[in-house]
Amino acid sequence: MSGMLNTPAMKGFMKTCKDGWDQGWHERNGGNLTYRLTDADLEAMRPFFYAEPREWVSMGVTGANLGGSYFIATGSGKYFRNVELNPEDSVCVVEINEAGDSYRIVWGLINGGRPTSEFPTHFMNHSVRVSATGGACRVIYHAHTANVIALTYVLPLTDRDFTRALWKSATECPVVFPGGVGVVPWMVPGGADIALATCEKMKKYEASIWAQHGTFVSGPDFDTAFGLMHTIEKAAQIHVLALSCGMGIRQTIEDDDLRAIAREFGVDIREEFLD
Ligand code: 13P
Numbered sequence: 001m002s003g004m005l006n007t008p009a010m011k012g013f014m015k016t017c018k019d020g021w022d023q024g025w026h027e028r029n030g031g032n033l034t035y036r037l038t039d040a041d042l043e044a045m046r047p048f049f050y051a052e053p054r055e056w057v058s059m060g061v062t063g064a065n066l067g068g069s070y071f072i073a074t075g076s077g078k079y080f081r082n083v084e085l086n087p088e089d090s091v092c093v094v095e096i097n098e099a100g101d102s103y104r105i106v107w108g109l110i111n112g113g114r115p116t117s118e119f120p121t122h123f124m125n126h127s128v129r130v131s132a133t134g135g136a137c138r139v140i141y142h143a144h145t146a147n148v149i150a151l152t153y154v155l156p157l158t159d160r161d162f163t164r165a166l167w168k169s170a171t172e173c174p175v176v177f178p179g180g181v182g183v184v185p186w187m188v189p190g191g192a193d194i195a196l197a198t199c200e201k202m203k204k205y206e207a208s209i210w211a212q213h214g215t216f217v218s219g220p221d222f223d224t225a226f227g228l229m230h231t232i233e234k235a236a237q238i239h240v241l242a243l244s245c246g247m248g249i250r251q252t253i254e255d256d257d258l259r260a261i262a263r264e265f266g267v268d269i270r271e272e273f274l275d
């Protein structure tokens with residue numbers, strides 16, 4: 001068992017869960033994380049898979065480009081706090097069937113359970129981001145980021161308004177997410193509707209905000225995805241702090257300043273969001 005926990009993918013997965021817990025983003029079972037294994041990860045992990053995998057479970061969605069792939073996923077109802085303490089109970093590895101519409105557990109969740117209730121959303125968004133990034137995307141991460149959530153009560157729920165507020169809240173933001181963020185209106189979590197609405201946004205963006213719920217990011221590896229989550233949430237915190245002074249925004253980073261940052265750092269800022 002410990003051999004499984006020493007594989008680089010499982011170590012990275014557990015570290016990311018602990019880092020998110022340490023940030024205060026994962027009250028109770030809040031949030032979920034999935035990672036698509038590389039061939040090397042699979043080779044390292046396969047010896048530890050169950051001799052008898054659990055039964056196939058239909059996902060209700062299809063990601064044909066992910067047929068035959070494997071994911072590590074947090075379990076539904078499991079606490080991020082416990083991932084590092086009791087990973088065999090808190091996370092699982094799932095195999096996707098060739099059609100890309102069902103999964104089965106091949107390791108983990110030793111006391112029963114199923115992958116995160118957001119697994120169809122994660123899976124569909126892996127499918128979209130794999131296409132959008134030429135196969136580079138491996139991580140999807142959802143967290144209950146308090147400052148982003150707070151802003152969804154006061155800012156207009158548009159991609160443009162949120163992106164501009166975040167870009168202007170910290171100078172590095174346009175470098176970290178020059179493409180901006182999408183905003184998904186309030187929706188029931190865990191269902192096909194929020195999966196599809198998020199996919200529409202993630203065709204364009206690396207990250208989306210779920211109104212009154214949290215943040216949903218993607219990335220090629222754990223550090224990049226976590227760093228994106230962290231940067232967005234910190235920018236939101238700065239915006240909340242500035243607004244909390246109660247004096248309005250007196251000065252900010254202007255649109256031409258954002259263009260200058262993008263030029264200097266060689267990133268392609270989404271010009272349609274600039275005045
Ligand atoms: P799960 O415990 O099923 O992952 O749900 C937590 C959550 O944050 C839903 O959006």
Ligand code: ZN
Pocket residue numbers: 030031142143144189213214
């Ligand atoms: Zn959630």
